[in-house]
Amino acid sequence: MLRDMSGTQRFDLSGQELASRLPAELPILPLRNIVPLPMAVIPLAVGIPRSVKLIEDAMVGARLIGLLAMKDAEIEEPAPDQIHQTGTIAMIHKVVHTDDGNLQVIVQGLERFRVAEWVAAEPYLKARAQLAPEYTEDNLEATALRQSLVQVAGEVAELLPNVPEGAAGFLEQIKENRQLVYIIAANVRMELAEEQAILEADSVNEKMRLLLAVLSHELEVLKLRRKIAEEASEEMNKTQRNYFLRQQMEAIRKELGEDDETEAEVAEYRRKIAEAQMPAEATKEAERELKRMESMPPQAAEYSVIKTYLDWLVELPWVKLSDDNLDIPHARQVLDEDHYDLQKVKDRILEYLAVRKLVKERGIEAPEGHEGELQEAMGAILCFVGPPGVGKTSLGKSIARALGREFTRMSLGGMRDEAEIRGHRRTYIGAMPGRIIQAIKRANTRNPVFMLDEVDKIGSDWRGDPSSALLEVLDPQQNNSFRDHYLDVDFDLSDVIFITTANTLETIPEPLRDRMEIIPLEGYTEYEKVRIAEGYLVPRQRRANGLRAGEITFSEEGLHAIIRDHTRESGVRSLEREIGQVCRKAAVKIAAADLTHVEVTPKLVRESLGKPKFFFDAALRTERPGVATGLAWTPVGGDVLFIEATRMRGKGGLTITGQLGEVMSESVRIAFSWVQANAETLGIDPDIFENSSFHVHVPAGATPKDGPSAGVTMATALVSLLTARPVRADVGMTGEVTLRGQVLPIGGLKQKILAAHRAGLKTVILPQRNEADLDDVPEDVRAEMTFVPVDSVEQVLATALKPEELALAVKQDATLPEPALN
Numbered sequence: 001m002l003r004d005m006s007g008t009q010r011f012d013l014s015g016q017e018l019a020s021r022l023p024a025e026l027p028i029l030p031l032r033n034i035v036p037l038p039m040a041v042i043p044l045a046v047g048i049p050r051s052v053k054l055i056e057d058a059m060v061g062a063r064l065i066g067l068l069a070m071k072d073a074e075i076e077e078p079a080p081d082q083i084h085q086t087g088t089i090a091m092i093h094k095v096v097h098t099d100d101g102n103l104q105v106i107v108q109g110l111e112r113f114r115v116a117e118w119v120a121a122e123p124y125l126k127a128r129a130q131l132a133p134e135y136t137e138d139n140l141e142a143t144a145l146r147q148s149l150v151q152v153a154g155e156v157a158e159l160l161p162n163v164p165e166g167a168a169g170f171l172e173q174i175k176e177n178r179q180l181v182y183i184i185a186a187n188v189r190m191e192l193a194e195e196q197a198i199l200e201a202d203s204v205n206e207k208m209r210l211l212l213a214v215l216s217h218e219l220e221v222l223k224l225r226r227k228i229a230e231e232a233s234e235e236m237n238k239t240q241r242n243y244f245l246r247q248q249m250e251a252i253r254k255e256l257g258e259d260d261e262t263e264a265e266v267a268e269y270r271r272k273i274a275e276a277q278m279p280a281e282a283t284k285e286a287e288r289e290l291k292r293m294e295s296m297p298p299q300a301a302e303y304s305v306i307k308t309y310l311d312w313l314v315e316l317p318w319v320k321l322s323d324d325n326l327d328i329p330h331a332r333q334v335l336d337e338d339h340y341d342l343q344k345v346k347d348r349i350l351e352y353l354a355v356r357k358l359v360k361e362r363g364i365e366a367p368e369g370h371e372g373e374l375q376e377a378m379g380a381i382l383c384f385v386g387p388p389g390v391g392k393t394s395l396g397k398s399i400a401r402a403l404g405r406e407f408t409r410m411s412l413g414g415m416r417d418e419a420e421i422r423g424h425r426r427t428y429i430g431a432m433p434g435r436i437i438q439a440i441k442r443a444n445t446r447n448p449v450f451m452l453d454e455v456d457k458i459g460s461d462w463r464g465d466p467s468s469a470l471l472e473v474l475d476p477q478q479n480n481s482f483r484d485h486y487l488d489v490d491f492d493l494s495d496v497i498f499i500t501t502a503n504t505l506e507t508i509p510e511p512l513r514d515r516m517e518i519i520p521l522e523g524y525t526e527y528e529k530v531r532i533a534e535g536y537l538v539p540r541q542r543r544a545n546g547l548r549a550g551e552i553t554f555s556e557e558g559l560h561a562i563i564r565d566h567t568r569e570s571g572v573r574s575l576e577r578e579i580g581q582v583c584r585k586a587a588v589k590i591a592a593a594d595l596t597h598v599e600v601t602p603k604l605v606r607e608s609l610g611k612p613k614f615f616f617d618a619a620l621r622t623e624r625p626g627v628a629t630g631l632a633w634t635p636v637g638g639d640v641l642f643i644e645a646t647r648m649r650g651k652g653g654l655t656i657t658g659q660l661g662e663v664m665s666e667s668v669r670i671a672f673s674w675v676q677a678n679a680e681t682l683g684i685d686p687d688i689f690e691n692s693s694f695h696v697h698v699p700a701g702a703t704p705k706d707g708p709s710a711g712v713t714m715a716t717a718l719v720s721l722l723t724a725r726p727v728r729a730d731v732g733m734t735g736e737v738t739l740r741g742q743v744l745p746i747g748g749l750k751q752k753i754l755a756a757h758r759a760g761l762k763t764v765i766l767p768q769r770n771e772a773d774l775d776d777v778p779e780d781v782r783a784e785m786t787f788v789p790v791d792s793v794e795q796v797l798a799t800a801l802k803p804e805e806l807a808l809a810v811k812q813d814a815t816l817p818e819p820a821l822n
Helices: 015-021 049-060 140-159 167-173 177-185 192-200 204-238 240-256 259-276 280-294 301-315 328-338 343-362 371-378 392-403 435-443 466-473 510-514 526-544 556-566 573-591 602-609 662-677 711-723 749-758 768-776 779-784 793-800 804-812
Strands: 026-031 041-046 064-069 086-097 103-120 126-131 381-385 407-411 449-453 497-502 516-520 552-554 598-600 627-634 637-649 654-657 692-697 731-733 763-767 786-790
Touching: 026 041, 026 049, 041 049, 049 064, 049 086, 049 103, 064 103, 086 192, 140 167, 140 177, 140 204, 167 177, 177 192, 177 204, 192 204, 259 280, 259 301, 280 301, 301 435, 328 343, 328 392, 343 381, 343 392, 343 516, 381 392, 392 407, 392 449, 392 497, 407 435, 435 449, 466 510, 510 516, 526 552, 526 556, 526 573, 552 556, 552 573, 556 573, 556 598, 556 602, 573 598, 573 602, 598 602, 627 711, 627 749, 637 711, 637 749, 654 662, 662 692, 662 711, 692 711, 711 731, 711 793, 731 793, 749 763, 749 768, 749 779, 763 768, 763 793, 768 786, 786 793
Parallel strands: 026 064, 381 497, 381 516, 407 449, 449 497, 552 598, 627 731, 654 692, 731 763, 763 786
Antiparallel strands: 026 126, 041 103, 064 086, 086 103, 103 126, 627 637, 637 692
């Protein structure tokens, strides 16, 4: 579009004058979406700090700057190789400071120049400039080009609606060809590349030739537009009445906001459907629903339902994938940074990544008919099983960080509705996709690391069984065509890495458990907790509470005091809370300027956390006959429990309390029957069973208990009671007992031993057939404890009970009637 520049003010500097005033190092101002031309007055908005400084420095000096067009307008602060090397030297005329700190600058182009050498990049670009004036030919070609240029420019001006009538005459009055080129070029719409080519041309004839090509194209476009307008006008004259009525109807619809809104939305959805690159089935469904929406008014109830459905379809990441980082050393480094020890778990994760790396890099393909085998190897579903606080969820985050994938998490605890997984059908009001699809949308990628937390706590009722819906999700051979009820089209989940977590396997349905690879995460020893606290928990809580590294330090004795006296857990969640409380107490003192450094010692732990919450009471509990220390497994780790037995005058009855399950109650009766059957061998008067009633109790009666592994503990407590020999305070035991006195193997040995270690026990009696399981126990725990494998109750009693001479002192204080000893 041409603009009248007759009022443009010019500064006439000859080449010699400009060269004499030109600085040795010319400040260079890169321009975005503007090609600076000589003789043009250019308003500039300057806001980038280094450009603001350039203008301010230039105003102090010669007020001359170099203007160069940028190659890429998206770059904020371009480097020399990102700028064109030919531009215009300009004079700064006026600078206005705005309220927001930016500058409004008026500059006038003087002469063309080229960069001879870049000399500085800070605080802004500087270069040695070389003037590059064009050369002008005075020949027949120049005359012909000039006449053609003026003629075409005049025709363009006539076709433009807002150009003054005298524009063509003004161009004819310009005598200098160079000035004519730059005035037309500054006022005609053209691409930046075309305008830069005109500036870089050394010959004025070449400039006119390039500009003439641009004007000729613009003239053809304008003529075509006029032709289309004339044809439309003729058509309107033919059907003027009908057209007028239709136009009135259109105007009414537009006034109501109906037609424009619907057409705009339909066009927008059509564009989004094309960009989403959905599979053929999803594309067909989206276009079918879009066609329905197009034919109904926005007020229709179904309109918003279809719109919501299309929003879900077009916003899902159908083809968007994160690039996997399958560098095994990097993955090992990330896992070591985030988690202490857990070597077996880390090794399995690295194996998992290594398989994906080799299959991907080597392009391995499964034989025809066996595609599922390869998919199953690459898409194994890992299930982390262990007590709370051992790092199951954070391991999933570490895997995502190691792979460079997005991480998303969904808790399954308490879920009872199958529609939570598969979504609701669109026939229901307020229907939505299931939480699987929702999480994929939030992750905005088709291959995130997807953590399914608490898979062992899924429920079921009349609304369905969510665990059954998970069977398809967690099957690598089926989840490439997961069908959400709301979407009703297949979505590929085969690239998702699914990881599940659980505290116990017992409540997970067998078909679901069969689809997962179980990776157990056991509890931590005291030594491991100290290392974890030093390397992970203390730095994290220090940062969380605004403390610097030199302001608080935890001694190893202080950490031991927190672990022993204030926590009793398999994981480290409570430990981190207690460390955080100590840090907050220290923060108060440091913020009040009472101290500059706090060292956490056992004394300070007592001051900050109060009296100990836990203490070793096995010696107190077992100092009298009839009490034995057993080891138990729970979903939250191992635990120590005490079995108490007593007798009173009666007729041989047996009472069992402590909210015991059926299996554990049977263990009590089996142990009692064995003791009664072997009374003479054990030195017990058989008649005592006819004249006494017995009561076996397991404290913590509010907690349900079950399982056969307390059998040896029951038998030991009964024998201790009837022989008046107390059980050793430092001994814990586990094992199932039979009526013949055999000790059978049990499960969860590692967790039980770790619980015994936390409780301060020094000796553990275990079944002979569980001896191989001691390899799973950490070496530092094995070094501190003594393990006694047994295969009969007699061996248990020989280790667990105190010698008879030590029992005599206890018998003198016994409050119950003494048993009759043979």
